[in-house]
Amino acid sequence: MSIKFSRRTFMKFAGTATAGVAAVASVPPKFISWAEEAEKKEAKKVATFCELCFWNCSLIAKTENDKVVKVDGNPMSLRGRGRLCGRGNAALGAVYDPDRLKFPLVNNGKRGEPVWKRATWDEALTLTASKMEKIKKEYGPEAFAMFYHGTGASFWKHLLHAYGVTTFAAPSFAQCRGPRDIGFYLTFGSDAGSPEYYDFSRSRYILLFGSHLGENAHNSQVQDIVAGLAGGAKLTVVDPRLSNIASKADRWLPIRPATDMAFLLALIRSVIEEGLYDREYLSKYATGLEELRQAVQEYTPQWGEKETGISSEDIVAVARELGKNAPNVIIGGGRFSAWYGDDTQRSRAIAILNALLGTWGREGGYFIPSGAKIPEYPGLPDYPHSEKELPKLDAAYPFAGLQTTTSIKNATITGNPYPVKAWFVYGSNLIKTMNKKEETEKAIKNLDLLVAIETMPADIIKYADVVFPECTYMERHDELNTGKFKWAGEISIRQPAMEPLYESKPSWWITKELGAKLGLSAYFPWKDGEEYIKGKCSAAGISYEELKANGIILKPGKSPYISAENEPEFGTPSGKIELYSSQLKEKGFDPVPKYTKHPEPPEGHFRLLFGRSPLHTFSRTTNNFMLDDLVKENALWINAKKGKELGLADGEYVMLENRDGVKAPGRIKVKLTQRLRDDAVYMYHGFGVHSRAMTRADNMGIADDDLITDIFIDPLMGGTAMRRNFVKIVKGA
Secondary structure, eight states: OOOOOOHHHHHHHHHHHGGGGGGGSOOOHHHHHHHHHHHHSOOEEEEEEOOSSTTOOEEEEEEETTEEEEEEEOTTOTTTTTOOOTTGGGHHHHHTOTTSOOSOEEEOSBTTBOOEEEOOHHHHHHHHHHHHHHHHHHHOGGGEEEEEOSTTHHHHHHHHHHTTOOOEEOHHIIIIIHHHHHHHHHHHSSOOBTTBOBOGGGOSEEEEESOOTTTTOOHHHHHHHHHHHHTTOEEEEEOSBOOTTGGGOSEEEOOOTTOHHHHHHHHHHHHHHTTOSOHHHHHHHEEOHHHHHHHTTTOOHHHHHHHHSSOHHHHHHHHHHHHHHTTSEEEOOOSOOOSSSOHHHHHHHHHHHHHHTTOBTSTTSBOOOBOOOOOOOTTOOOOOOOOSOOOOTTTTOTTOSSOOHHHHHHHHHHOOSSOOOEEEEESOOHHHHSSOHHHHHHHHHTOSEEEEEESSOOGGGGGOSEEEEBOOGGGOOOOOEEEEBSSEEEEEOOOOSSOOOTTOBOHHHHHHHHHHHTTOGGGOOOSSHHHHHHHHHHHHTOOHHHHHHHSEEEEEOSOSSOBTTBOOOOOSTTSSEESSOHHHHHTTSOSSOOOOOOOOOOTTOEEEEEEOOTTOOTTTSTTOHHHHTTOOSOEEEEEHHHHHHTTOOTTOEEEEEETTSOBOSSOEEEEEESSBOTTEEEEETTOOBOOTTSTTTBTOSOOGGGTOOOOOBOTTTOOBOOSOOEEEEEOOO
C-alpha cells in the first residue's frame, strides 16, 4: 500500500518530528544505556535552558548519580513549547565531549602556534590580572575590547564595565542581523524582534526572501509557520535555492542573486500604483507616502523582470496576492541580512512593504510583543565614568546601533582612533566569524593580551594567551533569560543539572575571582550563582522557588494587536512609520531605498552562497558526537546540469578558489541538485574547522569564511557584506 503525502500532511508530520532527531545518532553505548535506564525509573529533574543555539529553549534535564542522562522540552516554554530540535536533544554530546577544555591554559609560544602550559586557576587569573593592569596603566581602559556570543557573557560584560571598559561587540550585529534591525528601526522605530514578532500561525499570506527557516531550527517559529500553512496560509519564497521552506511554498521564485532590492522596489511600486495599500492605516500611522510614490516610479514590473529574472507577471501576481490578503500578511525580514552592502536599505524596503499593507500590529502580521523586565542586581556601585572625550570607533557609520567587530579590528591594527591592545573573546569562534582572516590575524598580533573563554578548543583558542575553560550550560548558573512573545513575557532560569566536569568553572565564578584580583570585589557581592539569581528575582518581585521548580515564569501582557486599548508606539522622530526617512536624508543617505547593481560572477565562477544546517549551530556543534554522526561535513550544492557540463560527479571531492586567488584549505563533496540556479553554489556554514583538538570537526568540509575576502561595509550601520564573493571549482582534490 502506498501513502500519498500532501503538503499539509507533510507539514503535520514535520511539526512532530523535530523532538526525536538526535535519537538516531550513533553515540557511545554508555550514553545510550544512561538514557535507557533513565526512562525506566524516576530520575531527578532540573529545569534549565539550552545554549546550543540562541533560541534558548527551556528544557528539563533528567539526572542520575550527578550525570545528565536525558533532556526533554519544557512544556511551559514559549520558545520551544515542550519540544527540542535535533541540536537541543544533543545536550549530552556537548557535556560529555572528550575534546572539551578541561583546565586553564597559558600559551608560552606564538599566537597561532601555541605552546601550551597547563595552569592552575590561580596562576591563570593572576597572570591575566597582571597583564590587564599593565595595559590599563599604559593605554587606559579604552584599550580593552570584548567580543561575545552567549548567555554567560553577561558576567564578563559586568566585570569589564566595572573595570572602565566601554567597547563591546557581538558578531551577530555586523555579521548577521544588524542591517535588518536598523532598517526596521528607521521605519518603525523598532526592530523585528528576536525571536521575531511574526504572527505566522494566523497569517493568510507569507513572503520570504532567502530564508533558512526550518534549517535554522528556530523552534517556536517553525511550529508557527507549520500551523499557519496547515491553516491555509499561502507561501511565496524568493530565493536562488529551493530551500527546505521553499519546497513547501505555493510559489518558489528563483531570483538572480543580488537583485532582491529590485524585486522589492517593483513590488512596492505595484502595491502603490494599483491601490493595494491600506489607506486608513497609513493615514493614521504613517508619513511619507507621496514622497515614496514619486521615488519608485522607475521600478516597473517590466524593469524588475530584466533585473531579477522573475517575470513581470509573477511580480504583479505577488503584489496582488499581498494586497488581497492584507493586513494578515508577513513579508519576513529574515535574520542573516549582511549580504551585499546595501542591506540596511534592502531591509528598509521590506519594512516599507509591510507598512504599506498595514501588517505592523495586525493579526497574521507583526504582533506587538509583551515583555518581562528584570532589574539589575541591587546595591552595586556605579560603573566608572571616563572623563576622556574619546572618538567613536564606529563614527563612520551614523546608524551603527551597536559597536561593530570590523571597527574594533581596524583600531587594533592601526591604533586609530586609539589603540586597542586587549581582546576578551567569549563564546565566539572569532577567527571564523570575522571576514578577511589575514586581517584578523594581523590585529591579533598587535595585541598585548587575548583571553578566550570557551567550552571547546575552537579555532580561536590557538591565538589566545590565556584560556579559561568554562563549564557547559548544563553545569552552571547563568543570567536570567527574558523574551518577548505574543501574549506574555517569559523569564527563564539556567541552573546546573550536575557538577562541572574536570576543572571547568562557570563564568560567575571566574569573573568574581578575577574581579577580586583587580580590586573589584564590591561589584561581586554574591556568594555564588544561585545567590545572584535570588537577588535578581527579589529585585524583580518574582518567586525564586517557583522559577527554580518550573524553569519558567510568564508575565501576561496586553493584546498583541492594535486596538482602542493598545495603540502602537513608533520610536521614530515623527512618532509615525516613516516611509520616507528624514533621518537618512539629514545624514546624506537616500530617504527611500534605491536600486544598485551588484557585480555578477566572472566567467568560470559562481556566487558563493551559504546558510544553516538544521543539525548544527555555526561551528559550535560540529564536534558534537551526537550531531557529527548525522552531518559530518558540508557539501557543495551545484546545479545538476551545470555540474555535468563541468564533468562533475555527484559525491566527488573538489576544492574551491575565490576570485582573489585564495584557495580554501580542505576539500568538499559535490552535491548535484536541481534545487539551485546555475550561477551560484551553496554550502552549509560552520564546517572547515581548523583545530586539531576538535578531533571530529577538524578539516571536515570547507569553510565559507576562508573564501570571503571581498567585503563591502554597509555605510549606514557598518554591516559586513558577505555574498559578494565568487568561487571556481578546482578538480583533483
